[in-house]
Amino acid sequence: MTAIRLPRRVPLRRVPLRTVLCLLPLALVAVAAVRHRDVLAEGFGHLATARPPWLLAAAGSTCLTWVAAAVTRQGAVVERLPARRLLATQFAAGAANHLLPSGLGASAVNLRFMTVCGLPLARSSAALALYLLAESVGRVGLLAALLIAFPGALRLGPLLPAGAVGPLLLVIGAAAVGAAVALLCVQRLRTAVVSFLRTALGEARSVHSRPTRALALWGGALAFPALQATVLVAVGRALGLGVPPWHMAVAYLAATVAVALIPTPGGVGSVEAALIVALVAAGGPPAVATAVVLAFRLLTVWLPLLPGAVTLGALVRLKVI
Structure with a gap:
């Protein structure tokens, strides 16, 4: 009998992990675009009716937000980071921030970038925490200054309803108590937290001992939300929203702070819903306010x-992150 030869198995080639990481952002963008196709179509429709000069100003301010983020990131570390790669990383981090939940994308990208640049993980984490602290203080401080200068710019009732204050305080208190109990009961966690705080305080002292770094940190932390508010003001002007510019800036800052405290349910997203409510509370017509927010987003x-996703894939490919 003649033996039957079976065809030889062709070994399957494994796809390199780095290739998967390069293509993953593009796949996530495609999924997000399909899920929000109605919002995208309506937003493009509103942009088509906008006045070009104001739209150009909004686009320029959007580009400057990445520069402000890069300046703030540089101000959070003593070592000089490569400027071009730092700016490209901020552009890519913006895309990652919208593709991953809870703002984890930008933090992960920047943490990886700093470690590739040679900073130890502990110091990179401390620099990341310093950046987040400065950005939060800058946003809240700018909002407080504008509210003092323009006390009638916004009614905060629609953003923070009276019934939400009690649950909010309860959640914050419960979280604080839970964190305190965990620190007291878990020795390993307490040691890690104390070590991180020691590193973070040392990093903050080193940064503030250099005036150029301190100026970059706090100047960028103020410029970033100011530029974002400028984008909203320019889009509002482009679409004819009848709200004074300073009131629109206050509405934007108040909405973003409120979203950080209480996620707004329903609608096309918490940021969009809070921005629409804030602009209406500032005196804008609901239909025009909705158009402005969709075009802004x-x-x-x-x-x-x-x-941004293409840039993120290229940075992974080039081993910048």
């Missing part, structure tokens, strides 16, 4: 998302 989130 399209300009600041959706249009940079695809090139």
Whole structure:
């Protein structure tokens, strides 16, 4: 009998992990675009009716937000980071921030970038915490200054309803008590937290001992939310929203702070819903306010998302992150 030869198995080639990481952002962008296609179509429709000079100003301010983020990141570390790669990383981090939940994307990208640049993980984490602290203080401080200068710019009732204050305080108190109990009961956690705080305080002292770094940190932390508010003001002007510019800036800052405290349910997203409520509370017509917010989010989130994802994949490919 003649033996039957079976065909030889062709070994399957494994796809390198780095290739998967390069293509993953593009796949996530495609999924997000399909899920929000109605919002994208409506946003493009509103942009088509906008006045070009104001729209150009909004686009320029959007680009400057990445520069402000890069300046703030540089101010959070003593070592000089490569400027071009730092700026490209901020552009890519913006895309990652919208593709991953809870703002984890930008933090992960920047943490990886700093470690690749040679900073130890502990110091990179401390620099990341310092950046987040400065950005939060800058946003809240700018909002407080504008509210003092323009006390009638916004009614905060729609953003923080009276019934939400009690649950909010209860949640904050419960979280604080839970964190305190965990620190007291878990020795390993307490040791890790104390070590991190010691590193973070040392990093903050080193940064503030250099005036150029301190100026970059706090100047960028103030410029970033100011530029974001400028984008909203320019889009509002482009679409004819009848709200004074300073009131629109207050509405933006108040909405973003409120979203950080209480996620707004329903609608096309918590940020969009809070911005619409804030602009209406500032005196804008609901229909025009909705158009402004959709165009604003399209300009600041959706249009940079695809090139940001491509940049993120390229940085992974080039081993910058």
